[in-house]
Amino acid sequence: MFEEMKGRAWGGLMSLMLTIMLCPAMVWASEATAESPVPISASGDWWHWPLILLVVTFFMGIVAVLGGVGGGVLFVPIISGFFPFHLDFVRGTGLLVALCGALAAGPGLLKANLASLRLALPVALIASTMAIVGAMVGLALPTHIVQLSLGGTILGIVAIMLTAKKSAVPDVPHADALSSALRICGIYHDQATNQTINWKIHRTIPGLLTFIIIGFMAGMFGLGAGWANVPVLNLMMGAPLKISVATSKFLLSITDTSAAWIYLNKGCVIPMMVVPSLIGIMLGSFVGVRLLKIAKPTFIRWMVIAILLFAGVKAVTKGLSSMGIM
């Protein structure tokens, strides 16, 4: 009886979060504002949108923690799809949201020896360089092209989430020559299994080349890149899952830094958007960590996939309608 009530309450809470994040009123507001030029006028209710942003990012922070995804990947498609802010500012803010999450987590992960600086150094050099290129290209392209590409990317992320497998400790028979030369290896103690794991990596060159694309996309769309970092580090390069997740989070602090500078220097930062978003995501993350004990991971995962699918389709249709196709 109690379990059933708890289940219903949980389902109700999740439905509420979904409704708040994808409120149809925001769709109308978004399109009306984005498609007509806005004169400079005073507005007595200017604080509505920052407040709604704070509430939505709070729920986004909860869902991000429970769904095991970064804040940036939810922030950019949802806020650009359903809020009146231009995509330029949404991407700049999305990068700062992802960056602050990575900066907050990075020191602890490095000290615990879960994030590997030696693994991150070559990967970050490539990803951050390409993130700069991606940011420059993204800001030079017409908005509807970026919106359309963003939609396609989000749908691709959904496909990755649906199909990608994970391997706790991948089998790496031999470290390759490059990773041996750079001594990219390590030891960590897994408290869950009470095992000490000696890890090394292989396929270093294909892995590093993949980060050319990942870095570019992170910069272009302001998404963060944990959704791509983890599969590449874990499945392609053979780093254990915990090392991959931790190093990926730390990597974002470097990749997103480079792209964030480009957006900042271009003027794509509005404090009235950035600070409420950061506060909302951070508070939501704190609550999310506490809800983790009672959450149903499968349900949350499907909810994240559904949200991203909806936001991805919305971005595609918005891009197509801007081009006059729909």
Next chain:
Amino acid sequence: MTNEPTLQATQEQVLYANILEKGMLIGLVMMFVTFALYVFGIMTPAVPLDKVASMWGQPVHEYLVAVNENFLHGDHLITGWAWMPLLGKGDFLNFLPIAILSGVTIVCYSVIAPGLFKRGDKAMGIMAVAEVVILALAASGLLAVGH
């Protein structure tokens, strides 16, 4: 130079983590303080609070032009580091903690690079220096391009 990995994080990894932690905390605390000064009207913003909402739906270039023409009346748009002379304004003051949060990684790399070379870890040392150059280039504003 230590060749064998251990359970403990390396010296440079701990050093990096400590600097990152301090920079992150300073940046975040400053962000909340400067935003409070801005939003509660303690420091007057360059763009009045009730006018921001009418501009954030425009592309960045049009936004910057509108800000300049209506409020700043400067010779140039506020791109790159042009916000620095405007730190006395509540809204532009918020750029300072954002720059600190975006810049702390450059400091981390700059501090660990000499230690890597000292321990004979030349490849990693070169990569650290290259990363400093890349991030400094991004931060410089030289790479900003227009629509």
